Amino acid sequence: MITLSGVHKSFGPNHVLRGVDLTIPKGQSMVIIGGSGTGKSVLLKCVLGLVAPDAGTISLEGQDVTRGDRDAFLARFGMLFQGGALFDSLRVWENVGFRLLRGAKAMPKDEARAVAIEKLRRVGLKPSVADLFPGELSGGMQKRVGLARAIAANPEVIFFDEPTTGLDPIMSGVINALIREIVVEIGSTAMAITHDMSSVRAIADQVAMLHDGVIRWTGPVAEMDAASDPYLQQFMHGRATGPIEGVR
Amino acid sequence: MIARTLAQIGRPVLAVLAAFGRVALFAADTIRHLLTPPFYGREFAIALLQIGWFSLPVVGLTAFFTGGALALQIYSGGARFSAEAVVPQIVAIGMARELGPVLGGLMVAARVASSIAAEIGTMKVTEQIDALVTLSTHPMKYLTVPRVLAATLAVPVLVAVGDSIGIGGGWLVGVTKLGFNSATYIQNTNDFLEFWDVGSGLVKGAVFGFIVALMGCYFGMNSGRGAQGVGAATKAAVVAASVMILAANYVLTGLFFTS
Numbered sequence: 001m002i003t004l005s006g007v008h009k010s011f012g013p014n015h016v017l018r019g020v021d022l023t024i025p026k027g028q029s030m031v032i033i034g035g036s037g038t039g040k041s042v043l044l045k046c047v048l049g050l051v052a053p054d055a056g057t058i059s060l061e062g063q064d065v066t067r068g069d070r071d072a073f074l075a076r077f078g079m080l081f082q083g084g085a086l087f088d089s090l091r092v093w094e095n096v097g098f099r100l101l102r103g104a105k106a107m108p109k110d111e112a113r114a115v116a117i118e119k120l121r122r123v124g125l126k127p128s129v130a131d132l133f134p135g136e137l138s139g140g141m142q143k144r145v146g147l148a149r150a151i152a153a154n155p156e157v158i159f160f161d162e163p164t165t166g167l168d169p170i171m172s173g174v175i176n177a178l179i180r181e182i183v184v185e186i187g188s189t190a191m192a193i194t195h196d197m198s199s200v201r202a203i204a205d206q207v208a209m210l211h212d213g214v215i216r217w218t219g220p221v222a223e224m225d226a227a228s229d230p231y232l233q234q235f236m237h238g239r240a241t242g243p244i245e246g247v248r
Numbered sequence: 249m250i251a252r253t254l255a256q257i258g259r260p261v262l263a264v265l266a267a268f269g270r271v272a273l274f275a276a277d278t279i280r281h282l283l284t285p286p287f288y289g290r291e292f293a294i295a296l297l298q299i300g301w302f303s304l305p306v307v308g309l310t311a312f313f314t315g316g317a318l319a320l321q322i323y324s325g326g327a328r329f330s331a332e333a334v335v336p337q338i339v340a341i342g343m344a345r346e347l348g349p350v351l352g353g354l355m356v357a358a359r360v361a362s363s364i365a366a367e368i369g370t371m372k373v374t375e376q377i378d379a380l381v382t383l384s385t386h387p388m389k390y391l392t393v394p395r396v397l398a399a400t401l402a403v404p405v406l407v408a409v410g411d412s413i414g415i416g417g418g419w420l421v422g423v424t425k426l427g428f429n430s431a432t433y434i435q436n437t438n439d440f441l442e443f444w445d446v447g448s449g450l451v452k453g454a455v456f457g458f459i460v461a462l463m464g465c466y467f468g469m470n471s472g473r474g475a476q477g478v479g480a481a482t483k484a485a486v487v488a489a490s491v492m493i494l495a496a497n498y499v500l501t502g503l504f505f506t507s
Contacts, residue, residue, distance in 0.1 A: 050378050074384045085379035087371075089294075099383045102286070149383075 001026045002047065002157065002189060007056035009042055016042045018213030019056070024206070026061075029183055029190040031200045031221075033235060034210035035244060040193035043210065044161055047191065048079065060157065075103075078155035078188075080179075082162040084142040086134035086149070093130035096120060096148045119148040123178060140171040144178070151182055158183060160192035164199050176202035197236060200224075209235065211244065274466045278396050281388045291394035299360050299395070299461070300402030304409065306359055307352045311410035314347050315339055315417030323426050335426065336436040339418035341445055345505075348411040349449040350497050353456030356403055357489040361464040364395055365485035368468025369478035377469070387469070396461040403457030404450040411449060448504045455500065456493045463489040 002024040009017040016039040024030040034040050045051040047058055049070050058065050065073045086095045096116035100107045107115070117127045123144040134142055143163065150158055163179060164172035176199050183190045183203075192203055200207060201221065208218040209232050217229040224236065234242030322338045368391055371377050377387050415437060422428035463485045471481035 045378070048378075048382055050381055071384045074382055077382060079379070079382040081375045081379055083374055085375040087376055087379070098385075103384055 001061060002191065003057075003059045004043075004047070005057045005059075007043070007046060007058060008054045009039070009046060009051065010054055016213055017046070017053070020210070020213070020215055022208055022215055022218065024189055024191055026189050027187055028205040029180075029192065029203050030206045030208060031192045031194060031204035032208045032210055033193075033195060033197075033200055035195065035235065038210050039213055040210055041161060044159055044191065044193050048077065048159060049073065075099075075153070076156040078150035078153065078158045080143070080146045080150045080158070080160045080163055082165050084134070084139075084146040086142055086145055088134055090133075091130065092120070092125075092132050092134065092137070092145050093117060095134065095145060096130075096152050098149065099153050115152065116148070119152050120145070122151070122182070123148045124174075139166050140168075140175070143167065143171075143175055147175070147178065147182070151186060154186055155188055157189045157191065158186075160190065160194075160203070162194050162196075163192060163203075164194065164196050169198075172196065172198060173202070179203050195235075197238075211235075271462070271466055274469075275462055277388060278392050278462065278465070281386065282393045282397060286389065288390055288394055291390060292398055295394045295398035296402055298363075299356070299399050299457075300405060303356050303359055303402070303406055306355050307406045307410045308413045310351050310355050311343070311348060311414035312417040314351055315343055315414030315419075316421040318342055318347065318414075319418040319421040319426065323422075332426075333436075335418065335422055335428065336433045337440040339422075340415050340437045340441045343414035343418070344411050344441060344445040344449045346449075346497075346501075348414055349407045349452035349456060350493065352407045352410045352453065353403065353460065353493045353497075354490055356399070356406065356457065357460045357463075357493060358486055360399065361460045361467075361485040361489040362482045364461060364464025365468040365471070365482045366478055368465060369471030369481040372469065372471050373473060373478060392461075392465040392469070395465055396458060399457035399461035400454050401457070403460070404453035407449050407453035408446070411446065444504070448500070451504075452497060452500050455496055459492045459496060460489045463492065 002022075004020050004022040007017050007020040008015075020043060022030070022032075032040050032043065042051060046053045047065065049065060053066060060073060060076070063073075086092075087098070090098070093113050093116040094101070096119050097107075097112035100112040100115055101109065113130070117130050120127065120129060125141065125144055125148070129137070129141065129145075134145065137145065160179060164175055167175060179190075179192075180203055190203070192199070194200060204221040206218065207221050207224050209216045209229070211231050217227055217232045219227065224232070227233070230243050233239075234244050318339050319335050322335045323332050326332045326334055326338075368377075371391070377391075380387050380390055419430070419433050419437070422433050423430045467481040467485035467488070471477050
């Protein structure tokens, strides 16, 4: 279980997170929605330890992730970045096996390559892709490689940052389905941020809406349509008018 | 009025001091990570190849033409007081002590600082550095330490090669255009050049290599967003490395050659 309590974060005068309280039950997929610039990525980076919150606590199974041994927490996490964030200078299998090849529990090269190829297969890529460089892949393939890297070490928690951005609707559907299958298969807890409602419906068990630095609404995905919150309804239906200002 | 004027002067001074402080902290952090495991040997080998081997042509060509031009200059200048014969000695000492390390350092700054800043800046913009962190890999250890160590070791070698080629350029011009006897030219060069003439240049090379890679990494790591941010980081890395090389050269020359 991941618990965020009173998380605040400012960048200069810009108070991005204004006291975020959120609980993600173990083994559940939480999708955080919200408009551009509402602090979704900052929130994700706070949980990952890439950005230190100014106040509040973030805990994983009761242990504060902002204190303690960060590497020990990171070893339990997997992350799919918005643009894939694959290392250009490394081959696809080296990207997928990056964690497996390094650290105290580093695997021999052949073993890491075999695991990487197995993970590539799991995300629907042929083994022949393994020796290519990321620049030789399409956007959808890069996303799949990013997903393979995220699950390479069978993490307890997987994070997804805008997993379908830049993909066509069909490829978005494929990636959403793949994410859902893999999260269920591994039994990981998942936290995703997106503003793509088709992703929300495909991935989420739970949904939280972040607006103006706080969680406006949270609940099971099945209750989202019936929710009365006007902010959530405007966002879900993409209405230009409503409580959320169109121009920020 | 006075307070406002003082504030206008003080603000940029403080900004410059703060920038120096940040670079000093970055350098200290780099050295700290260099001294603690893990060390990424593969990245170091790649950096050594990129910085050392692939800089050889540009450093060699620069040194060759500089040595040749130096021989012509010393010959025509020396003729004013009948000292044309000192061409071999002055070319040798000029290349080994000053022009070899400084021009080599500047050429490496132009080639390497820009490429490091652009590469790391792009990695930052595309979240590859965040990805490194999430994969339990410290960006300073993986990106900065191999490059800084490789440059610190490679640039003295480049300087030594540049010195040889530069002296060779002077010899070629001396023999083919200025009428020097080849054996005498080489003999004069060998007799005149002392160990510390070359050694001081190599030490300078190591310092310049450290500066070049450090500036590339620092500005890359602190790059702004988008293509404009990476472009600005690249430009700043080359300018800062070049200015720091010239400043360090003055300080080191003072340390080495004034008693």
